Amino acid sequence: MKKQEKIVVALGGNALGRAPEEQIRLVKHTAKPIVDLIEEGHQVILAHGNGPQVGMINLAMSAANAAAAGTPEMPFPECGAMSQGYIGYHLQNAIREEIHNRNLKVPVATVITQVIVDKDDPAFLKPIKPIGAFYAEEEALALMKQHDDYQMVEDAGRGWRRVVASPKPVDVAEKDTVKILMDSGHMVITVGGGGIPVYRDGNALIGIPAVIDKDYSAEKIAELMDADYLIILTTVEKVAINFNTPNETWLDRMTVDEATAYIEDGMFTPGSMLPKVQAAVLFAASKTGRKSLITSLDKAKDGIAGLTGTIITQA
Numbered sequence: 331m332k333k334q335e336k337i338v339v340a341l342g343g344n345a346l347g348r349a350p351e352e353q354i355r356l357v358k359h360t361a362k363p364i365v366d367l368i369e370e371g372h373q374v375i376l377a378h379g380n381g382p383q384v385g386m387i388n389l390a391m392s393a394a395n396a397a398a399a400g401t402p403e404m405p406f407p408e409c410g411a412m413s414q415g416y417i418g419y420h421l422q423n424a425i426r427e428e429i430h431n432r433n434l435k436v437p438v439a440t441v442i443t444q445v446i447v448d449k450d451d452p453a454f455l456k457p458i459k460p461i462g463a464f465y466a467e468e469e470a471l472a473l474m475k476q477h478d479d480y481q482m483v484e485d486a487g488r489g490w491r492r493v494v495a496s497p498k499p500v501d502v503a504e505k506d507t508v509k510i511l512m513d514s515g516h517m518v519i520t521v522g523g524g525g526i527p528v529y530r531d532g533n534a535l536i537g538i539p540a541v542i543d544k545d546y547s548a549e550k551i552a553e554l555m556d557a558d559y560l561i562i563l564t565t566v567e568k569v570a571i572n573f574n575t576p577n578e579t580w581l582d583r584m585t586v587d588e589a590t591a592y593i594e595d596g597m598f599t600p601g602s603m604l605p606k607v608q609a610a611v612l613f614a615a616s617k618t619g620r621k622s623l624i625t626s627l628d629k630a631k632d633g634i635a636g637l638t639g640t641i642i643t644q645a
């Protein structure tokens with residue numbers, strides 16, 4: 331029998347979609363590789379992104395739109411919490427249904443999760459995390475005029491997007507809850523959208539406007555739960571060096587040292603592949619025996635079986 335492992339899976343945007351009906355349809359597909367792992371007896375923790383969703387929620391409840399609708403403006407931490415509830419609701423339902431379809435008995439729970447950040451993190455001075463929809467340049471310029479607090483940039487040839495601050499996760503406030511649920515046999519959905527960014531003020535946790543990268547928060551919860559395996563599911567089957575150039579080479583594996591050298595050589599795009607490789611390296615380097623895998627949602631089953639994807643190990 332295969333060794334049963336503690337696995338943290340991080341889901342990218344393609345696992346979720348952009349509108350409620352699309353999300354309900356896509357998460358049915360997303361649930362399958364997750365439940366494959368549960369069926370094999372692994373303990374699974376699920377993290378997910380929220381870039382498009384948190385942007386959508388925040389825009390709908392922005393100062394300008396809220397004033398027109400006569401509703402209150404919604405601060406970013408609250409928008410993050412709403413995105414965790416909205417995405418967790420759909421994921422939890424789809425996974426529950428797939429578990430029932432296979433006659434398994436594993437309860438599923440979504441934990442509204444706060445992630446502690448350093449309020450002096452220099453990331454607050456330089457917004458880099460793309461969120462929300464993609465816009466044409468003229469639309470982006472019009473949005474920046476309408477919303478004083480908007481900064482927008484061109485995102486890797488795909489259109490213009492709003493950028494917000496993205497501090498690094500320091501700790502997970504609900505880690506004990508996640509552990510108790512996991513140890514009692516639950517499949518837990520946590521650190522959704524990287525977690526709601528908060529800082530400590532005495533005994534209080536205070537929300538702070540930002541969006542944490544879910545790849546870093548998935549890595550953080552994986553370390554805190556003493557996981558064996560971090561699996562980052564995205565749109566590409568493998569990681570490439572010299573991506574999108576004539577010398578493009580898709581990698582089956584990287585050691586921590588090799589990946590670190592590629593990072594230093596600027597091989598991975600910030601805001602897309604770079605955080606994934608950095609998270610994968612951090613986890614693989616954190617303890618002997620830990621490994622990370624980056625592959626696509628569609629190839630998840632083969633990747634987990636060791637047939638594809640890019641695996642990152644200590645040596």
Ligand SMILES: Nc1ncnc2c1ncn2[C@@H]1O[C@H](COP(=O)(O)OP(=O)(O)O)[C@@H](O)[C@H]1O
Pocket residue numbers: 341342343344379563564565566568569570571572573597598599601602603604
């Ligand atoms: N070196 C690279 N190797 C593979 N893909 C890369 C690389 N650099 C950038 N990418 C791009 O990164 C994308 C995945 O990042 P992103 O779309 O932000 O992921 P997700 O939303 O799944 O978290 C891929 O679809 C690919 O276009």
Ligand SMILES: NC(=O)OP(=O)(O)O
Pocket residue numbers: 341342343378379380381382460523524541542543544545
């Ligand atoms: N919070 C976050 O990392 O979201 P995306 O994965 O959608 O960018």
